[in-house]
Structure formats: C-alpha cells, structure tokens
Amino acid sequence: MSTKAIVHQPSAEVYEKLGQALRSGQLVAMPTETVYGLAGNVFDEHALARIFSAKERPAFDPLIVHVSPAMLEGGDSLERLSELELVDASALSPAAASNARALIGAFWPGPLTLVLPKKTKVPDLATSGLSTVGVRMPRHPVAQALIDAAGKPLAAPSANRFGRISPTTAAHVNAELGDTISHILDGGPCTVGLESSVVHIAPDGLVTLLRPGGVGLGELERALGGKVSFETHPYAKTKAQAAPGMLESHYAPSKGLELLPCPVTSLSDEQLQALAQRAQGLCLGVLLFKGDAKTVAQALASRLGGLQVRALALSRSGELEEAARNLFAHLRALDASEAALLVAEPVETRSGLGLAIADRLKRAAAPRS
Numbered sequence: 284m285s286t287k288a289i290v291h292q293p294s295a296e297v298y299e300k301l302g303q304a305l306r307s308g309q310l311v312a313m314p315t316e317t318v319y320g321l322a323g324n325v326f327d328e329h330a331l332a333r334i335f336s337a338k339e340r341p342a343f344d345p346l347i348v349h350v351s352p353a354m355l356e357g358g359d360s361l362e363r364l365s366e367l368e369l370v371d372a373s374a375l376s377p378a379a380a381s382n383a384r385a386l387i388g389a390f391w392p393g394p395l396t397l398v399l400p401k402k403t404k405v406p407d408l409a410t411s412g413l414s415t416v417g418v419r420m421p422r423h424p425v426a427q428a429l430i431d432a433a434g435k436p437l438a439a440p441s442a443n444r445f446g447r448i449s450p451t452t453a454a455h456v457n458a459e460l461g462d463t464i465s466h467i468l469d470g471g472p473c474t475v476g477l478e479s480s481v482v483h484i485a486p487d488g489l490v491t492l493l494r495p496g497g498v499g500l501g502e503l504e505r506a507l508g509g510k511v512s513f514e515t516h517p518y519a520k521t522k523a524q525a526a527p528g529m530l531e532s533h534y535a536p537s538k539g540l541e542l543l544p545c546p547v548t549s550l551s552d553e554q555l556q557a558l559a560q561r562a563q564g565l566c567l568g569v570l571l572f573k574g575d576a577k578t579v580a581q582a583l584a585s586r587l588g589g590l591q592v593r594a595l596a597l598s599r600s601g602e603l604e605e606a607a608r609n610l611f612a613h614l615r616a617l618d619a620s621e622a623a624l625l626v627a628e629p630v631e632t633r634s635g636l637g638l639a640i641a642d643r644l645k646r647a648a649a650p651r652s
C-alpha cells in the first residue's frame with residue numbers, strides 16, 4: 284500500500300506542529316479512548332469538506348465535535364459551550380439544561396456524546412443541516428492536548444472509510460486512510476474500543492439514547508435518576524436524514540460475517556457442516572465471545588474434518604470491558620486472515636457495554652444494500 288501519512292509520537296514539538304496544521308485547515312487522525320478520530324477545525328468548512336472526502340462519507344451523516352476540559356473551565360459547562368459558539372443553551376428548558384449538566388458532570392471527560400441545540404456558527408456541513416450538534420469531551424490525554432494545541436473544538440468522525448470497521452490503533456488508521464491523509468498522532472491502543480454513547484436531549488428535557496456505546500444505559504439512568512428511552516434515530520425518518528451509526532450496515536468487514544444463534548461449541552454437527560460449506564471447505568473465522576480460542580479452534584477443526592479454523596476470543600473470561608476493547612481489532616484481524624467466512628458468537632448480556640457490542644456486531648453482519 285502506498286502511504287503518505289506520517290505517524291507522530293506525542294511531544295511538545297508535535298503538538299505545536301499539529302495544532303498549527305489544524306488551525307490552517309488540515310486534518311489530523313487523533314487517538315481517543317473510544318476509537319481513533321479524523322479531526323479538523325469544526326469552524327473551517329474546508330477542513331470539514333476534507334473530512335467527508337477522505338472518509339468517502341455521505342454528507343447526510345453528522346460529525347461529533349470534541350472539546351477539551353480546559354475549554355470548559357471557569358464557568359458553567361453549558362454556558363461555556365455557548366460561549367464556544369457550539370451549543371445554544373438558551374433553547375433548552377430548565378429540565379433539559381439540568382439533564383445535560385447531570386450527564387456532563389457524571390461522564391465528561393469520557394465516552395458520551397450529547398446532542399444539543401446548536402449555535403448558528405456551527406457549519407451545516409458538520410451537522411448535516413440538523414438544528415442540533417453532537418458534542419463530547421474525550422478522556423484521552425493526547426486528544427485533550429491536541430484540542431488545546433489547536434485552540435479550536437475539533438470535529439472528528441471515526442478515522443475509517445465510510446461503513447468500515449472503526450480503528451483502535453494508529454496502524455489501523457494507516458491501513459484505512461494512510462494514502463489520503465498526512466498526519467496520524469499515535470496514542471496507543473484505545474482503552475474503551477468502541478464509540479461513545481450518543482444521547483439526544485430534547486428542548487423539553489426528554490433523554491434518548493441514539494447509539495449505545497462506552498457509557499451503559501443503566502449508568503445514564505442512574506446519573507439522571509430516571510428512565511432513558513432507547514430507540515432508533517428520531518431523525519432517521521428518511522434515508523437522507525439518517526446517520527450511519529444508525530444505518531443497518533456499518534462497521535463491516537469485507538468478508539461475509541454471520542451471527543451465530545448460540546456459542547459455536549453448542550452448534551449441531553449439521554449446523555457446523557452447513558457453515559463449512561459456506562466457507563467453501565477452506566477456512567472458517569470464528570469470533571468467540573469468551574473462552575480459550577486455541578482449544579475451541581482445535582475442537583472445531585477436528586469436528587469439521589480438516590477444515591481450517593481461525594478463532595479469536597473477545598475475552599477469555601467474558602469480561603465486557605475487555606471484549607469491547609478487542610472487538611474491532613479482532614474483527615479486523617479475522618477479516619485479514621485466510622478465512623473465507625466469518626462467524627460471531629452472540630454477546631451474553633445486553634447490560635452495560637453488552638448492548639453496544641451486540642449493536643456493532645449486528646451492524647457488521649447486516650447485508651449491505
């Protein structure tokens with residue numbers, strides 16, 4: 284692969300240089316605790332256009348804007364977001380403002396995006412013409428330092444080509460976008476491993492989870508002391524208004540991925556034979572939810588009489604945080620392996636990160652239109 288991207292290690296000099304690059308409208312792939320993002324100055328329409336073109340992302344998909352802790356210092360968080368010309372706090376009822384403050388207090392910095400009424404200064408390109416803007420404060424110190432070096436809130440979608448698996452290392456970003464972008468800032472592997480939870484706060488105060496992610500539904504409800512509704516995107520009434528995090532096919536490997544109805548070792552011989560056939564008798568890639576991948580691969584290979592099996596486990600013990608951290612890297616590794624067909628075990632629990640992992644697997648397996 285031809286690549287023109289430079290992978291930078293964080294240093295004072297590098298922050299200075301990349302901050303300047305961002306101020307002049309260039310893009311920088313930056314680490315966050317969730318996934319790597321492709322960042323540009325949110326107030327620079329040329330930078331925003333570059334983001335959409337590098338990702339081959341359709342314009343109907345709104346971007347998330349990233350702020351640093353320093354940007355919100357010295358005042359009420361919503362007032363500061365207003366002064367930054369991002370959020371129109373005056374459009375929120377007292378109930379909505381109080382819910383927004385409670386969520387900011389509980390989860391920022393961290394994997395939570397709040398969708399709030401926007402100020403007119405936020406370009407339509409960033410929000411796909413919506414009257415709201417998605418804002419989050421990443422926890423990753425390298426992301427925070429880069430935002431401060433730029434001195435601007437940074438719009439950043441995940442740094443992958445549209446519809447593909449999100450990157451959780453600098454090397455993944457290089458594989459996805461290395462031939463189209465110039466700068467990748469390496470902050471190590473992402474510790475959460477899947478995207479932020481996206482939460483819409485309506486002007487009347489109603490809170491809706493639009494995309495399950497790094498903060499669980501139960502955690503959100505505890506912080507608010509009340510129910511959070513979880514539905515498909517309220518804006519996705521027409522395809523032109525839908526957001527791809529909410530599109531059926533997303534996070535997709537290039538090979539076929541099937542979701543199994545049960546753990547792979549519980550499949551009948553008949554079911555296994557059918558999978559072997561769909562893998563053209565060559566190699567089957569298996570994403571285990573938990574367990575010892577090597578033992579399972581050997582057991583399957585012997586039941587399948589010679590078919591090669593490549594297995595990876597999201598977590599040996601079934602721990603959800605570990606599973607989330609490994610999800611995209613393992614999908615990517617299986618996609619790059621010799622496997623002709625990929626299958627994934629179901630996630631055991633829908634609570635906490637389980638909901639987000641199940642959501643990503645469902646979309647990764649969805650047929651592409």
Ligand code: TXA
Nearest residue numbers: 317319320345346415416417440441478479526527528
């Ligand atoms: O963890 C993350 O959120 C990562 C890192 C880089 O911060 N970013 C990320 O961005 O996942 P992206 O572009 O892959 O996902 C953005 C999604 C949209 O597809 C949409 O679902 C939702 O966030 N979103 C953003 N702004 C919105 C808005 N105004 N209304 C509704 N949904 C919005």
Ligand code: MG
Nearest residue numbers: 440441449528
């Ligand atoms: Mg994305």
